Every structure is written in structure tokens, then in C-alpha cells.
Amino acid sequence: MEATAxxxxxxxxxxxxxxxxxxxxxxxLVKNLPFYKSLPYPGKAEDMISEVKGLVNDDIYEGAxxxxxxxxxxxxxxxHQLNVYTPNENSxxxxxxxxxxxxxxxxxxxxxxxxxRRLFGRxxxxxxxNSIRVSLTNMMDKSFKNNLAGELEFxxxxxxxxxxxxxxxxxxxxxxxxxxxxLAIGYENSYLFNHSQSIxxxxxxxNNPLSTWSLVVGNTAQIGSSYxxxxxxxxxxxxxxxxxxxxxxxxxxxSFGVRYAFQQSLVKFRxxxxxxxxxxxxxxxxxxxxxxxxxSLNYFAQDxxxxxxxxxxx
Amino acid sequence: xEMEKYYEYQNSILSILKKTFYYGxxxxxxxxxxxxxxxxxxxxxxxxxxxxxxx
Numbered sequence: 001m002e003a004t005a006x007x008x009x010x011x012x013x014x015x016x017x018x019x020x021x022x023x024x025x026x027x028x029l030v031k032n033l034p035f036y037k038s039l040p041y042p043g044k045a046e047d048m049i050s051e052v053k054g055l056v057n058d059d060i061y062e063g064a065x066x067x068x069x070x071x072x073x074x075x076x077x078x079x080h081q082l083n084v085y086t087p088n089e090n091s092x093x094x095x096x097x098x099x100x101x102x103x104x105x106x107x108x109x110x111x112x113x114x115x116x117r118r119l120f121g122r123x124x125x126x127x128x129x130n131s132i133r134v135s136l137t138n139m140m141d142k143s144f145k146n147n148l149a150g151e152l153e154f155x156x157x158x159x160x161x162x163x164x165x166x167x168x169x170x171x172x173x174x175x176x177x178x179x180x181x182x183l184a185i186g187y188e189n190s191y192l193f194n195h196s197q198s199i200x201x202x203x204x205x206x207n208n209p210l211s212t213w214s215l216v217v218g219n220t221a222q223i224g225s226s227y228x229x230x231x232x233x234x235x236x237x238x239x240x241x242x243x244x245x246x247x248x249x250x251x252x253x254x255s256f257g258v259r260y261a262f263q264q265s266l267v268k269f270r271x272x273x274x275x276x277x278x279x280x281x282x283x284x285x286x287x288x289x290x291x292x293x294x295x296s297l298n299y300f301a302q303d304x305x306x307x308x309x310x311x312x313x314x
Numbered sequence: 315x316e317m318e319k320y321y322e323y324q325n326s327i328l329s330i331l332k333k334t335f336y337y338g339x340x341x342x343x344x345x346x347x348x349x350x351x352x353x354x355x356x357x358x359x360x361x362x363x364x365x366x367x368x369x
Contacts, residue, residue: 071363101343111342
């Protein structure tokens with residue numbers, strides 16, 4: 001899941017929103033549903049949640065890494081990453097990985113392969129000024145075992161609607177709609193055929209220019225609440241999950257993260273209710289070189305990690 | 315019997331498609347990247363834009 005999240009995070013940074021003249025669907029909706037004229041586009045629920053997760057989740061790595069990224073053209077970027085670390089049974093970070101991103105107009109091609117010969121590919125295509133977007137992703141290992149997933153996304157002026165399916169027999173749909181200038185409500189339903197289980201969630205968002213608050217309630221007897229505050233160079237995020245765990249016990253998890261961007265450096269700090277503390281410092285050495293120092297410690301679990309990274313980006 | 319042959323045929327097609335994706339997707343992305351360059355240059359394509367040390 002970490003690899004997927006990393007891939008998804010890289011892909012999201014490359015996607016570009018295209019804003020153009022309203023198409024037929026948008027004109028039809030605005031004409032026949034005047035109530036929604038003043039409602040903003042709520043975006044995707046996953047994007048809102050991932051913004052908080054990006055603050056409260058640590059991106060700790062152990063050992064050293066070198067990341068070299070080239071922007072070959074305005075539409076194409078390639079990246080090479082080398083990792084040097086002490087191998088252990090819990091570490092699945094590949095020693096080398098290569099990522100290639102091609103993005104032009106409404107088309108996105110993303111490919112990643114690593115030293116363990118695992119391939120991740122994604123193809124996105126937008127239609128009608130990106131009002132309809134088709135996404136196909138495939139993860140495959142060296143034995144050609146794969147997981148193919150597809151997503152069909154509809155972007156309306158006031159709503160986002162998604163249909164999802166994959167070869168692991170998981171089907172789902174979700175929607176998020178604005179009900180006022182600041183409020184949005186959403187619903188997600190995923191059915192796992194292999195487990196004969198349906199996961200349903202109701203999502204509630206309060207959007208302000210400087211902050212976003214969300215509440216997620218699901219049929220898994222868990223409640224999640226997130227909050228992110230944005231002001232110039234300062235970002236603060238909190239995440240709380242509580243409810244009944246899979247073992248049938250009451251559980252609660254709280255995470256807090258803060259990120260501050262100086263002119264030439266970036267500082268991150270994170271702590272959670274499990275006693276884990278994470279800190280990171282990024283320093284721009286020159287216009288294309290960045291030094292990263294990060295560390296994570298958990299006294300209760302006797303778990304300590306330290307990482308040193310260099311990023312070259314042209 | 316016919317169903318077994320059909321499943322064998324289906325599996326062989328899927329196997330070919332998987333191998334095609336596995337060996338062909340990255341080259342496809344690289345090809346699109348190459349075509350997107352104003353002045354295609356193999357050195358710049360492999361090692362990045364020239365003049366990296368000048369800045």
C-alpha cells in the first residue's frame with residue numbers, strides 16, 4: 001500500500017486541472033438546476049483526505065537515498081532513485097527505482113519500475129474539458145501477477161462522481177457534492193466480492209479558504225475526523241480515528257503534523273498517540289540540489305530510524 | 315472439452331497481453347517523452363538537460 005500511496009502522490013502532483021469554456025453538460029445543468037449556479041466544485045474526497053494524510057503520515061526512510069529528476073520537456077519528466085539501507089524483513093524499499101511521467105493536455109502516462117522488477121503503470125484520459133476522466137492502473141510483479149484497476153470519474157460543476165473496479169473483485173462508487181459554499185457531503189460504497197463485505201461511508205466536509213474539516217462515518221463502526229489549516233507557509237493537520245477494531249476492541253488513533261516552509265528550507269514535524277515522533281528537514285543547497293535529514297523514534301516500541309537524502313532536480 | 319479449450323485460449327491471450335504490458339509500457343512512456351522534445355537529443359534524454367552544472 002505504501003508503494004501505491006507513493007505512486008498516487010507522485011501522480012497527483014503531475015496532474016493539471018484544465019479550466020475552459022463550459023461544455024454541453026455543464027451548460028445543461030446550470031440552466032436546469034439554477035440552485036447549483038453558486039455552488040463551488042467540491043473536488044474529490046480522496047484528495048481532501050490525502051492532504052491531511054500528507055501532513056500526519058511520516059515519509060520516513062532508513063539509510064540514505066539519492067533522487068535525480070530530469071524534466072526533459074514541458075510534458076515529460078523522468079526520475080531515478082537509489083536507496084542504500086540495512087535490509088531487514090520489514091523493509092520493502094527497492095534499491096533502485098525509475099519513474100517516468102508524460103502529461104500533455106488531458107492525457108497522463110505514468111510508469112514506474114524498480115530493482116525488484118515490479119511495474120506500476122497508469123493511464124489517464126480526460127474528455128469534454130476533463131469533465132469525464134478515465135483512469136487505468138496496473139501493478140505487476142516479475143511473475144506477471146497483476147492487479148488491474150479502472151476508474152471512471154464525472155466532474156460536474158457542483159459534484160464529483162466516481163465508479164471503480166479492479167481485478168481483485170472489488171467494485172465501488174462514490175460521490176461528493178456541494179450543498180453550500182462551504183459544506184459538502186459525500187457517500188462511498190465499496191463491495192469486496194472475495195469477502196462478501198460491503199464498506200459504506202458517509203463523508204462530511206467543511207471548506208474554508210484557510211482550513212478544511214472532515215468527518216467520515218462508516219458501517220465498520222469507526223469514525224474519522226480530520227482538520228487541516230493553511231496559512232501562507234504554515235500547514236497544520238490533525239487526524240483522529242476511533243471505533244471498534246477488527247479484534248472487537250475499542251481503539252483510537254490521533255496524529256498531529258505541522259509543516260513550515262522557509263525561503264530555502266522546509267521543516268516537518270509529526271507525532272501520534274502511539275508515541276511515535278517524526279522530524280524532517282529539507283534544505284536547498286542550490287537551485288537544483290536539496291538535502292534531506294529525517295528521523296523517527298518510538299520509545300515504547302524501541303524503534304529508531306534515521307535517513308539522509310539528496311535530491312537533484314533539473 | 316470445448317470449454318477447456320476456450321479457457322486455455324483465453325489464458326494464452328491474457329498471458330500475451332500481460333507480457334506486452336510488462337515489457338512495453340515503460341518504452342511507450344519513454345517514446346512519448348522522446349517525441350515531446352523540441353530537439354530530440356539522446357544525451358539530454360539520458361542525462362538530463364545540458365548545462366546542469368552552470369546554475
